[in-house]
Amino acid sequence: MYALSPNVNNFTAGSIAAKDRAKTPVNQIKPLAKTDPNSDESLLIAVGNTQDTSAFNQLFIRFSKKIFAMGMKLTRNEQVAHDLVQEAMLTVWQKAPLYDLDRGTAQSWIFTLTRNRCFDMLRKQKRQPNTISADDIWPTEGDGDAVFVNEERGSLEVEIAQIERFYSDLPDAQQAVVKQIFVLDRTHEEAAKALQIPLGTLKSRLRLGVGKLRQLIGPTP
Amino acid sequence: MTNTANFHPSLELLTDFSQGKLATGISVALSAHLELCEICQEKASKLESEAAKFWAKAADDKTSPDFSDMISAIVGQAQTTYDESAGKQERPPVNEIHMLHHSVTLPRVLAKAASQGLVWKTLAGGIKRASVIVDNKTQCEFIYMTPGSQVPVHRHQGSEVTLVLDGSFSDELGHYRATDFMVRTKDNLHKPTSEEGCLCFAVLDSPLTFTKGFAKLMNPLIEYKFRKALAARA
Numbered sequence: 392m393y394a395l396s397p398n399v400n401n402f403t404a405g406s407i408a409a410k411d412r413a414k415t416p417v418n419q420i421k422p423l424a425k426t427d428p429n430s431d432e433s434l435l436i437a438v439g440n441t442q443d444t445s446a447f448n449q450l451f452i453r454f455s456k457k458i459f460a461m462g463m464k465l466t467r468n469e470q471v472a473h474d475l476v477q478e479a480m481l482t483v484w485q486k487a488p489l490y491d492l493d494r495g496t497a498q499s500w501i502f503t504l505t506r507n508r509c510f511d512m513l514r515k516q517k518r519q520p521n522t523i524s525a526d527d528i529w530p531t532e533g534d535g536d537a538v539f540v541n542e543e544r545g546s547l548e549v550e551i552a553q554i555e556r557f558y559s560d561l562p563d564a565q566q567a568v569v570k571q572i573f574v575l576d577r578t579h580e581e582a583a584k585a586l587q588i589p590l591g592t593l594k595s596r597l598r599l600g601v602g603k604l605r606q607l608i609g610p611t612p
Numbered sequence: 613m614t615n616t617a618n619f620h621p622s623l624e625l626l627t628d629f630s631q632g633k634l635a636t637g638i639s640v641a642l643s644a645h646l647e648l649c650e651i652c653q654e655k656a657s658k659l660e661s662e663a664a665k666f667w668a669k670a671a672d673d674k675t676s677p678d679f680s681d682m683i684s685a686i687v688g689q690a691q692t693t694y695d696e697s698a699g700k701q702e703r704p705p706v707n708e709i710h711m712l713h714h715s716v717t718l719p720r721v722l723a724k725a726a727s728q729g730l731v732w733k734t735l736a737g738g739i740k741r742a743s744v745i746v747d748n749k750t751q752c753e754f755i756y757m758t759p760g761s762q763v764p765v766h767r768h769q770g771s772e773v774t775l776v777l778d779g780s781f782s783d784e785l786g787h788y789r790a791t792d793f794m795v796r797t798k799d800n801l802h803k804p805t806s807e808e809g810c811l812c813f814a815v816l817d818s819p820l821t822f823t824k825g826f827a828k829l830m831n832p833l834i835e836y837k838f839r840k841a842l843a844a845r846a
Contacts, residue, residue, distance in 0.1 A: 444687045455679045456672040465632060476679050477686075485692045495661060502664035506632040514636065519747045523636055527724045528643040595653050606717050
């Protein structure tokens with residue numbers, strides 16, 4: 392991840408590290424996002440954990456005009472774009488407790504949330520039927536997943552012997568992920584590390600694998 | 613057994629999708645494909661974070677109005693608790709379509725679309741279709757081709773997106789299986805057939821034109837119905 396500063400990797404060959412140091416004055420090395428209290432991520436976490444209004448102010452200053460710009464680009468309507476700023480920043484405030492670093496960068500989180508609100512606002516403005524909303528089209532990674540996976544874990548452990556046959560029908564990549572989580576009882580992060588795949592890939596494989604198993608097992612009583 | 617798609621949405625389409633630029637009908641078809649296709653899911657999430665990065669990096673417009681008077685009203689609102697949000701993503705009620713000998717589990721977004729109720733209509737050639745209304749720009753429908761069925765040759769006036777959900781079908785350009793995602797434009801004449809039967813989700817942005825035989829007589833009728841259907845929704 393290039394968001395991290397080069398000095399994080401302190402196992403780099405000495406010559407390379409020295410070369411980097413020569414080029415980059417020490418005070419310009421970016422601190423880790425996690426520890427910088429002024430990073431978007433830290434601010435967002437502060438808003439979520441302690442309803443920190445000054446952190447929210449900072450985020451508002453950083454993002455409100457960007458949200459307006461996205462609104463203008465997608466709707467070409469100043470009033471709608473204005474309302475989008477209100478709606479999106481309100482959602483940032485309300486959903487901040489759900490954010491954690493697993494969800495990716497704060498800018499990515501705010502971007503998708505703004506896109507989704509904008510999509511729904513446009514639909515409403517054009518009086519489209521409300522059968523489908525943005526959250527159906529771009530399901531939130533995490534919120535529902537946590538519950539879903541925990542439920543599955545309970546029943547899978549009990550029936551593991553019977554479902555072994557189904558399990559062996561899964562593609563290898565999905566089998567490996569299901570094994571890490573359900574058999575070895577690892578966390579998503581640990582499993583991703585063990586398999587050397589990105590966390591997002593792990594989660595999608597897990598969802599596909601568990602979905603397939605669930606389909607094969609059939610309705611549970 | 614795994615369903616690995618041979619036909620995927622283009623990079624342009626995924627890019628527009630990740631930026632929320634597409635009509636709801638097309639977005640629904642793409643979302644359903646992504647749920648089934650790991651490769652495109654990864655591509656889309658990469659495109660999304662690239663778009664986010666680009667968006668966050670762009671310099672603010674100096675002429676943009678100031679919104680800071682909104683802050684006090686926002687921070688007066690209650691925040692979401694974890695549980696509240698977790699319960700929201702329940703699976704919608706209709707998540708399977710029953711076919712002749714088995715049932716097909718639908719991707720989440722299609723299950724949601726189908727939850728308005730599906731009314732199947734039988735057409736000539738062993739085709740059944742059930743339309744769902746998701747927006748007023750496109751015509752979305754589930755299409756079920758019974759084994760051995762054949763759609764009369766037709767040409768699209770606009771474009772048609774097809775996502776195969778179960779079984780397979782063929783036309784002049786290829787053989788398509790579950791998870792495959794195709795876009796056909798007005799330049800493609802086509803005549804789909806299905807030996808084993810096939811369930812698809814199709815999104816049309818303007819009516820079909822049949823080009824051969826008696827089916828041609830249906831053209832004005834289709835055009836009329838399409839316009840009427842769109843007018844009724846607007």
